[in-house]
Amino acid sequence: MKKYIFVFILLIMMFIPFQSFGASESVNNFIYIVVNDDLISFHDTYPIVRKGITYVPIGALAEYLNIEIRWDQKSYCVFLTKNDQQIVLDLSSKSLFTKEGQIITDSVFLENNHTMAPYKFIANYFGYQVSYIGEGPIARAKDESLSVGDDELFFMLQNKILKEKERILGEIQKKKEAEAQRKELLLREKGKIVYITFDDGPTIYTEKIIHILDQYHAKATFFMLSGRIKTYKNVVRKLMGEGHAVGLHGVSHNAKKIYKSPNTVVSEMNSCNTSLQEATGTKTNLIRVPYGSAPYMTKPYRKAVEIAGYKMWDWNVDSRDSLGKNISPSVVIRNVKNQVKKQKTPIILLHERSTTVKALPEILKYLKENGYTPIPISKTQQPINFWNRKY
Template sequence: MNKKRSRQFFFLFVTVVFLIAFWGQSRAVQAETSDPFSLPHALSPDPIYRMTTHRSNEKIVYLTFDDGPSPMTEQLLDLLDRFHAKATFFMLQPSILKYPQSVRRMRDEGFALGLHGVSHNFRKLYRSKKSVIQEMTTAQKALQQVAQVQARFIRTPYGSSPFMKLKYRKAMVEQGFIMWDWNIDSQDWRLQNWRFNTRTIQKVQQLEKQKETPVILLHDMPTTVRAIEPLLKYLHDRHYEMRAITPSMHPLQFRLQ
């Protein structure tokens, strides 16, 4: 009887250990495969101020486009597809509502969707932390309406410095937003036609020597789309992998001034 009872306790103990291990493994798998856009705010990665290359042979670049979508977005997406490139789009609320088909195509083809606010007016946008939140949540609702995407990525117009004060940044984190800046400004809004390509390529070469990963600021506008192919060809021919940003990445931000 005692031996039988001992065997029963032994099998019970083994069963309990197995169930605990199985539960823990299931939780781990769930954490790895859960929707990244629904991660708790506390799990949002801390910002970094320099994006270093992790491996000596790593060649990654992050193309980011502000101010869209536009009448040229479809042509831009065709170009990116041709060079097997992904990118991140920080979009304005009025444009999201005006070009919903382009937004849905971005979503369907695996581009990252982010927010750029509503007005692009720094006097209006940066009046208070409440005004920044209001613009980003308004754009967020528009993107949700058009593409059923709960976007967390934001890029504040003109970049986070010097307008995004510490209390503004904290408020955005509390709202669950992840703010991104850049380390290469193409200046495509100023250096139109081929000239912004030359500047950007030079900056990419500099960062490569410094073992840094480029995050390039571009704009979804006609002059850029018409002239950007040489830049994409340069990156493709030199075996750069053009990726979209993801929620698990540490966001690159300007240092608070």
């Protein structure tokens, strides 16, 4: 179980630069491949620069370089041929061999089941010159059929490159979500999962909470208020970066205002989402309405948030940590323990308060000892609500 969480965290870590800047680890090292004047589109697996060498998924590039490509399962080799020239990419020895006897070791590898091979060497071998253009950056293979010089190329392809980048980022995001879903299913099958949720933040306590969660390798979901997201932008970025999920909790937290009509609920969530986007560059579809979905979220209200694309979450374990000023941590801990046992998939309601911070280590310890894995709520997960709390 621990191993899966670790892999899960690693996967999330890999995508952090991508979230904040718009590029994954691989996209940070991403390089655009141009053959003469054409920008080449790659799907699923992308060119990558490692130690100054550009590697490309050769299967996707071969046709643009007019190379014949053949995969031989028996020898575990890829054969690249053009006229009487040939390169063999040997995946078992990770080496490249030319017909003329050149050997480059450590130059061939598999990435998502695609053979990656050194771009420049292969292009050169088959008669192309390769130039690197800092803007993009672009690695361009060219023969005599090009129409613009290197200095004009980026300008000419700028829009295409932007679109390409967006497409790739979208692809990576989708992959990441599918992977998270897969891990979640696995966890569901293998053991007990628990969703720990914190409402009304971010606050001065958020960083402390993240720190405690981290000590127990636990991931949580934070349903946050618009104004506080604006105040604690860095904290929001930090918690997302560490693999916790974010959800919306509206703007006013005032029942008279937010529940005025179905539309006011949607518009509060929308402005909260805008704050989230301004702080982190991403939006979410996860919401929790103030005080939970009962009694205010009657059918027309539920319909409205559903049409707006939101997934509304309640809880089935109420820690009661926000009742009264002097509630002691031990009462909060007892409340959680008593209710967790009764739920198939516990969703624990907590708030960002000093009492909760004090109670949290004991709660996490209890969950761990009882075989629960605390994971973040995913955007695709079917919500659990008061009316289906035994889910």
